[in-house]
Amino acid sequence: MSPFSIPIFFSRRSTASVETQNLTRVLEFHLVGFSEDPTLQSLLFGLFLSMYLVTVLGNLLIILLIISDTHLHTPMYFFLCNLSLADVGFTSTTVPKMIVDIHTHSTVISYMGCLTQMSLSIICGSMDYLLLTVMAYDRFVAICHPLHYQVIMNPCRCGFLVTVSFVASLFDSLLHNLILLPVTCFKAVEISNFFCDPSQLLNLTCDDTFNHDIVIYLIGITFGFFPISGILFSYYKIVSSILRVPSPDGKYKAFSTCGSHLLVVCLFYGSGLGVYLRASFSTSSRKSAVASLMYTMVTPMLNPFIYSLRNRDIKRALQRTVNRIS
Numbered sequence: 001m002s003p004f005s006i007p008i009f010f011s012r013r014s015t016a017s018v019e020t021q022n023l024t025r026v027l028e029f030h031l032v033g034f035s036e037d038p039t040l041q042s043l044l045f046g047l048f049l050s051m052y053l054v055t056v057l058g059n060l061l062i063i064l065l066i067i068s069d070t071h072l073h074t075p076m077y078f079f080l081c082n083l084s085l086a087d088v089g090f091t092s093t094t095v096p097k098m099i100v101d102i103h104t105h106s107t108v109i110s111y112m113g114c115l116t117q118m119s120l121s122i123i124c125g126s127m128d129y130l131l132l133t134v135m136a137y138d139r140f141v142a143i144c145h146p147l148h149y150q151v152i153m154n155p156c157r158c159g160f161l162v163t164v165s166f167v168a169s170l171f172d173s174l175l176h177n178l179i180l181l182p183v184t185c186f187k188a189v190e191i192s193n194f195f196c197d198p199s200q201l202l203n204l205t206c207d208d209t210f211n212h213d214i215v216i217y218l219i220g221i222t223f224g225f226f227p228i229s230g231i232l233f234s235y236y237k238i239v240s241s242i243l244r245v246p247s248p249d250g251k252y253k254a255f256s257t258c259g260s261h262l263l264v265v266c267l268f269y270g271s272g273l274g275v276y277l278r279a280s281f282s283t284s285s286r287k288s289a290v291a292s293l294m295y296t297m298v299t300p301m302l303n304p305f306i307y308s309l310r311n312r313d314i315k316r317a318l319q320r321t322v323n324r325i326s
Contacts, residue, residue, distance in 0.1 A: 029114050030107045030190045033098065034289055045102045051297055052095045058304030059084035062314070069317040075138050075153040080307060082162050083131045087300035090124035093117055094195040094296045101194075114196040115180065119173045122198060125295075126169035126223055132265050133227040134161045139258050140234035144241045172223060179215060180205075193289050195296070228269055235262065260306045267299045 034044060066072045066081040097117065101107060109117070141152050176198045185206035193200055199216050238258060308314040 028108050028110050028189065029196065031098075031101065031109055031194055031196075032190060032192050032289065033101065033107065033194050034293075041102055041105070045099060048095060048099050048102070048297070051301055052091060052099065055091050055095075055297060055301040056088055059088045059300065061318075062304050062308065063088075065314060065317045065321060069320060071320075072313060072317055075158045076135070076142070077313070078158050079131055079135045079138060079162070083128065083135070084303065086124050086127040086131060087303055090121060090128060091297055091300045093120040093124060098194040109196065114191075114201070115177065118180075118196040118198050118201065119177060121195060121296075122173040122176055123166075123169045126172045127165055128268060129223055129227055130165035130168060131162070132261070132268065133230050134165060135261055136231040136234040136265070137161075139261060140237055143238050143258075168223075172219065175215075175219065176202075193292055195292070197292065224269065228265075231265055260311070263306055264299065264303060267302070268295050270294075 034040075062084045063081050066077045094117065097109065138153060142149050145152065180198075180201055183205045186204045187206055188204055191197065191200050191204070202216060235258065308318075
């Protein structure tokens, strides 16, 4: 069908009627959820609300423990505190809207609301990616250069690394906005995800998709390949150092310290980059929404458990906090 331009001013219209036109003056988008079956809506509402509450409360508990307990005022827990804060922000920019949509049976999000959600999710999501890289560097210094750890990972260096991560995340968000704000023509208003996924929005524009694919892959390389390369290099050095430790107890302690971080890296990077890069090939599959759920809700929900269940310092800090309260 040849493209034509019409202004659209509609609300809660059937999504089937909006995917066959090229549209300008878009005032709202339609978010595709996980299921349109009314019998599943109550189940999904209860499930996602419970997961969101666990995510927020668990990460806020980690933040509270690290701030209140002086024994946790170390670089590793400073980065973990910032990671938990980014997780809360990332989840809160996407999941509450989805929960409200399920409750109200609405799929509509305004154009400005969509861009705002996209911007905030990019900032928090990129912070997650970069902080995981910084935490790998922290473990590399702690295990490979233990005698110089306090000197290298001084408070100024730690603050600088977090600041750089935040500025880079802002730049990533600004870059997406500079690409999308001038766009005046969209092929459809149906987004095949439960939030305004930037890669999905880029593919909905009427402009040349080849240029958008280049942008997607460049950003994916910058915020995916380079950080994951840094993580892999850090853990290559870490494993090499651990294998030289003669004591089995020493090896176990070193591996257990890094195991939690590696698990989070695999979950977050695997699902996040997979969804972002996959969008250049497809915009209609619900598999993207399921994979997006992994890094927007499941991984942030699991982080407090992953970092605390096998972490003696967190357990002791929690016990001291409970004793003070009681």
